[in-house]
Amino acid sequence: xxxxxxxxxxxxxxxxxxxxxxxxxxxxxxxxxxxxxxxxxxxxxxxxxxxxxxxxxxxxxxxxxxxxxxxxxxxxxxxxxxxxxxxxxxxxxxxxxxxxxxxxxxxxxxxxxxxxxxxxxxxxxxxxxxxxxxxxxxxxxxxxxxxxxxxxxxxxxxxxxxxxxxxxxxxxxxxxxxxxxxxxxxxxxxxxxxxxxxxxxxxxxxxxxxxxxxxxxxxxxxxxxxxxxxxxxxxxxxxxxx
Amino acid sequence: xxxxxxxxxxxxxxxxxxxxxxxxxxxxxxxxxxxxxxxxxxxxxxxxxxxxxxxxxxxxxxxxxxxxxxxxxxxxxxxxxxxxxxxxxxxxxxxxxxxxxxxxxxxxxxxxxxxxxxxxxxxxxxxxxxxxxxxxxxxxxxxxxxxxxxxxxxxxxxxxxxxxxxxxxxxxxxxxxxxxxxxxxxxxxxxxxxxxxxxxxxxxxxxxxxxxxxxxxxxxxxxxxxxx
Numbered sequence: 001x002x003x004x005x006x007x008x009x010x011x012x013x014x015x016x017x018x019x020x021x022x023x024x025x026x027x028x029x030x031x032x033x034x035x036x037x038x039x040x041x042x043x044x045x046x047x048x049x050x051x052x053x054x055x056x057x058x059x060x061x062x063x064x065x066x067x068x069x070x071x072x073x074x075x076x077x078x079x080x081x082x083x084x085x086x087x088x089x090x091x092x093x094x095x096x097x098x099x100x101x102x103x104x105x106x107x108x109x110x111x112x113x114x115x116x117x118x119x120x121x122x123x124x125x126x127x128x129x130x131x132x133x134x135x136x137x138x139x140x141x142x143x144x145x146x147x148x149x150x151x152x153x154x155x156x157x158x159x160x161x162x163x164x165x166x167x168x169x170x171x172x173x174x175x176x177x178x179x180x181x182x183x184x185x186x187x188x189x190x191x192x193x194x195x196x197x198x199x200x201x202x203x204x205x206x207x208x209x210x211x212x213x214x215x216x217x218x219x220x221x222x223x224x225x226x227x228x229x230x231x232x233x234x235x236x237x238x239x240x241x242x
Numbered sequence: 243x244x245x246x247x248x249x250x251x252x253x254x255x256x257x258x259x260x261x262x263x264x265x266x267x268x269x270x271x272x273x274x275x276x277x278x279x280x281x282x283x284x285x286x287x288x289x290x291x292x293x294x295x296x297x298x299x300x301x302x303x304x305x306x307x308x309x310x311x312x313x314x315x316x317x318x319x320x321x322x323x324x325x326x327x328x329x330x331x332x333x334x335x336x337x338x339x340x341x342x343x344x345x346x347x348x349x350x351x352x353x354x355x356x357x358x359x360x361x362x363x364x365x366x367x368x369x370x371x372x373x374x375x376x377x378x379x380x381x382x383x384x385x386x387x388x389x390x391x392x393x394x395x396x397x398x399x400x401x402x403x404x405x406x407x408x409x410x411x412x413x414x415x416x417x418x419x420x421x422x423x424x425x426x427x428x429x430x431x432x433x434x435x436x437x438x439x440x441x442x443x444x445x446x447x448x449x450x451x452x453x454x455x456x457x458x459x460x461x462x463x464x465x466x467x468x469x470x
Contacts, residue, residue, distance in 0.1 A: 045372075048375075073375075074378065076375060076377070079376070081376035083376075089387075089392075090392065100387055101378060104379070104383055105377065
């Protein structure tokens with residue numbers, strides 16, 4: 001579904017990604033972890049072309065991201081993305097946040113979009129908040145709305161960029177629960193996160209990044225059982241004992 | 243107060259009102275044109291296509307570095323000659339003070355509104371832009387549904403303040419003898435030799451309107467700020 005082939009990216013002379021190669025197959029849940037500044041957020045943003053890269057190629061469902069003739073808006077409309085800081089549109093109500101892209105991008109009728117949005121809100125447990133504005137919701141609620149907004153586009157894959165790191169601790173689980181449910185339903189997901197509990201529960205594969213490189217890319221049991229690199233061992237012992 | 247004759251105001255009210263009408267038309271036209279074209283110009287200025295952003299920047303710099311009176315004069319005296327050259331007519335083609343004022347004010351205000359709107363667009367966090375892109379919006383959808391609605395809410399007070407300044411600036415059209423509110427009052431004042439009465443009256447009216455509007459802007463500002 002997604003293939004990354006030798007992705008390299010520089011900010012000026014500083015190399016943020018070097019030769020990253022991996023793939024995500026349909027129905028797979030891949031967790032990307034690593035210390036901050038390791039390039040994991042940058043990597044996931046390359047997949048839907050939010051971050052340009054200088055070398056390598058990414059294709060999503062057979063369509064190359066960095067070719068000039070690629071219709072990027074169309075490609076992005078099929079890839080759901082959830083951000084660290086939610087990024088709901090503050091001037092729109094919750095229901096409008098969920099319906100604006102289906103109506104304007106997918107050209108769905110308003111009724112159809114609202115119907116679908118209400119189902120999704122029910123699914124994340126927020127149908128009673130449809131008329132509110134994002135600023136009136138808690139962080140956890142906002143992030144659940146953001147997940148529903150991405151799902152409203154019927155994406156073929158969902159990208160999560162540290163979806164719980166901006167949340168108060170007691171709100172993390174309500175967001176993770178929604179994500180676990182999504183994973184169990186077979187959604188293809190790539191998740192940048194430090195939540196190792198989530199990784200252990202639903203991930204098929206774990207990618208460990210350090211200094212812009214993919215250091216380990218192995219199935220979950222192998223990764224947690226016996227990480228090969230010293231860097232990953234250190235990372236895991238720190239993160240699991242804290 | 244024996245030497246003052248405030249009756250002159252009452253006598254000339256219909257004429258003064260005609261002047262005020264023109265002032266309001268001029269203000270609203272320059273405001274509407276300024277905001278509409280200013281938005282397009284701001285988008286051009288921020289565009290990643292060099293010829294577009296260079297042309298837009300040049301226009302804004304030119305207008306903002308030129309006194310408004312000069313723009314009005316240019317237009318009033320040069321456009322007739324230009325029109326003559328283009329149409330090949332024997333005499334300069336007169337444009338008339340009213341049209342001159344409408345067009346030159348709009349052209350001038352576009353540059354000022356453009357700078358306000360550019361700052362407003364740039365005040366929208368990049369995360370919002372990313373979120374719009376990630377949902378599949380094209381550049382223009384993104385502007386229309388995500389960036390501009392938030393930007394306009396943020397800049398509403400500044401836009402209105404600029405419009406109040408514009409309302410006062412329209413009095414400059416007296417230099418080409420257009421009959422705006424001040425122009426009308428001035429003509430009456432000269433005719434009846436009642437300069438003090440008429441100019442005092444004009445000053446009070448300008449103050450009342452501008453002050454009321456700026457109080458209104460203050461209240462609007464509180465009401466419109468976005469809850470984040």
